[in-house]
Amino acid sequence: MTQTTPSPDPPLEGPDLPLQGSPSQGRRGRVSLFATCLADRYFAEACADTVHVLRHFGVEVEVPPGQTCCGQPAHNAGHRPEALRMARHTVATFDGVDPVVLPSGSCAAMLRRVYPRILDRATTDARAHAGPTRGPDAGSDDDSSAAAAGSLPDRTWELSEFLVRGLRVLEGPEARSEAGDEPRLGTGLAGLRVAYHHGCHALRELGVRNEPAALLRACGAEVVAWEADRECCGFGGLFSTKFPAVSAGMADRKLDTLPSGVDVVTSADGGCLLQLSGRAERRGGRTSGPGATFVHLATLLRRGIAS
Amino acid sequence: MTRPYAPDRYAAESARIVRHDPAMRDAVDGAARAKAARREKAWAEIEVEGWRDWARDLKSHVLTHLDRYLEEAETSLLANGVQVHWAESAADACATVLAIAEARGVRRVVKAKSMLTEEVGLNAALEARGLTVRETDLGEFIIQLLGEPPSHIVGPSIHRSLDDCRRLFHERLGTPPDAAPEALAAAARRALREDFLQADMGVSGANFLAADTGTVALIENEGNIRISTSVPPVHVALVGIEKLVPRFEDLAGMVQLTARSATGQPIGNYVSLIQGPRRPGEPDGPEEVHVVFVDNGRSGLLADPHAWEVLRCVRCGSCLNICPVYRQTGGHAYGWAYSGPIGAILAPGLLGLEAALPLPFASSLCGACAEVCPVRIPIPELLVYWRERAAEEGLTPRIESVAMRAWATLAERPAAFGAVSGALEAVPLQRVGRALPVLRGWVEERSAPEPGDRRFLGTWSRKEEGA
Secondary structure (H helix, E strand, O other), rough: OOOOOOOOOOOOOOOOOOOOOOOOHHOOEEEEEEOOOHHHHHHHHHHHHHHHHHHOOOOOEEEOOOOOOHHHHHHOOOOOOHHHHHHHHHHHHHHOOEEEEOOHHHHHHHHHHHHHHHHHHHHEEEEEEEOHHHHHHHHHHHHHHHHHOOOOOHHHHHHHHEEEEEEEOOOOOEEOOOOOOOOOOOOOOOOOOEEEEEEEHHHHOOOOOOOOHHHHHHOOOOOOOOOOOOOOOOOOHHHHOOOOOHHHHHHHHHHHHOOOOOEEEEEEEHHHHHHHHHHHHHHHOOOOOOOOOEEEHHHHHHHHHOO | OOOOHHHHHHHHHHHHHHHOOOHHHHHHHHHHHHHHHHHHHHHHHOOOHHHHHHHHHHEEEEEEEEOOOOHHHHHHHHHHHOOEEEEHHHHHHHHHHHHHHHHOOEEEEEEOOOOHHHHOHHHHHHHHOEEEEEEEHHHHHHHHHOOOOOOOOOOOOOOOOOHHHHHHHHHHOOOOOOOOOOHHHHHHHHHHHHHHHOOEEEEOOOOEEEEOOOOEEEOOOOOOHHHHHHHHOEEEEEHHHHEEEEEOHHHHHHHHHHEEEEEEEOOOEEEEEEOOOOOOOOOOOOOOEEEEEEEOOOOHHHHHHHHHHHOOOOOOOHHHOHHHHHHHOOOOHOOOOOOHHHHHHHHHHHHHHHHOOOOHOOOOOOOHHHHOOOOOOOOOHHHHHHHHHHHHHHOHHHHHHHHHHHHHHHHHHHHHHHHHHHHHHOOOOHHHHOHHHHHHHHHHHHHOOOOOOOHHHHHHHHHHHHO
């Protein structure tokens, strides 16, 4: 039989996600882009590239103007009332039924995994404080709890998982080269040696494992083995500024283990890239691979789908 | 063992180790990785996810009915001829052991490795009364000679290299400067043999205690725990109240899962199941066995609707081994008995939140710990929970709280949010970073990011309109 998998990787793992509002039928449909505040500010190109890539696969992209910050920095630092305010704002902004696609694994994890937790807990706690006098209203409280995060967690996708699991761009005849063996999205990354850094929340909260590498390979890139690819880069939001030495030590571990001859280090998370590139720049020329640059996954994919 | 510092020195101590003690960092990193690899292999040999569900449910069940199981355990222990004591605080625990020692005229104490005795500061309390205390676990023996606290729940001396031990043993025990590890272990064994034979009392912790049979279970590899608990005439076991399992048969699964998680072994080389003192006609065993149940903050944790889950912990140390933050420093930086992710969520419960700071913040929330916890403690969620409590109680920096409130207010006003984000273009972060509270930490170790010449959202809406 012909080998039809894109790489020697194990099959794509992870739970079957509910495909609410997914345009997987006929690859048509509309999505909302959540640029996320960090990418909007520091990876503007990657946000535009996300739109470009989605459109390339026939998806209409809407960018709700009210979007700001998902609240992850506040949540991770323990500022719960502020995290809740931003969560509620985001839930209201991305009302509706369309899938919401983010060029950020950790923000996607915030929406999908953390919102139900903190919004439900807020409702539960409010009920507990209200006491038994609210007993007869308990039913309606339950309803508002369920509605707190609404369908947003189930409609939330990180870009690479949306492409692979939602749009299934690595499956079907459109994804094959003329020879028909390997999925081909483009040849734009041919000859490029890429190291993929797994953002912790994309990996562990969303279960994004092989999707980014599979997409990169399907665009012709060589995704190199990197022993520390699943280790934390040390960013961690405010952690990076509260304990800068430990955080930098963690980044050093990543940089020190980069295989030689890597052209590009990429990730689905801009925060990790700021940490790694900022540390590499501060250390000077000690990063292996003389010309290694740090590029957002969305930007690489846009280059990749070009033939 | 006196500690040179407390949790509040974490930021400075962790930075010192990362920047100036590469030997310690390398020793910890290497040992932690080796342990993590052994755990991974040992887990792969069993259907571990089912085991973890079972262990989580078992421990949660015990904790949910802890009052009942503690009473049952006391009844079983008394029936076995074990004397039972209850200690509410660390001071109570030490006073109880001292009272037992004084009643028996104890001068010399041998200790099996026990993190609970480290938690309550037992060695210092005993030594202050003039008792001689000898740690008999090889790693504990090493750090006792060095005058250092343990840096890991399971491997107390992992921050020390083989060469460190060679030097130490050469100076203190007269071994050749290039002695093989086996020769070092043999020298320790010779030194410890005398202590075992002269000891008036043996002190241990407990991995588990079966409520129905009153069995104290202890897992080890060196045999020192077996000797410490059977040769001296008195054995005192300090047992955290969360250590119970309902039935004797539960020990089988818990002991195996703990060994696989801690050291990657199917089971410890020695598992001691202690069922009471020497009975008439038995040739050996202690004349007295005491169990001291220690609370020291645990019942407070149990009453917390979120934080109680930490009490499932079996002290395997697998979360330390996998933790990229712990690997940078080892345990000393954390400033108390339990380090790493588990230490950071135990500390607020056992020390009090204010005394535990900043440990709940000493994590990047990468989540690796939760993946390897054999009893599925949601460690990252509990870290965030304690951070929330700290913020609520006004224990976080005021500037941070003010900034977060301002940020949230902006985030609810997209136009203002965009304006502020846009204005960042004009701020030379690299230059002014050192003067800004949050950015100072960033530019200390890294270059500041270039804000770029435009935001996406601002330019996007203009472009779309034009298109």
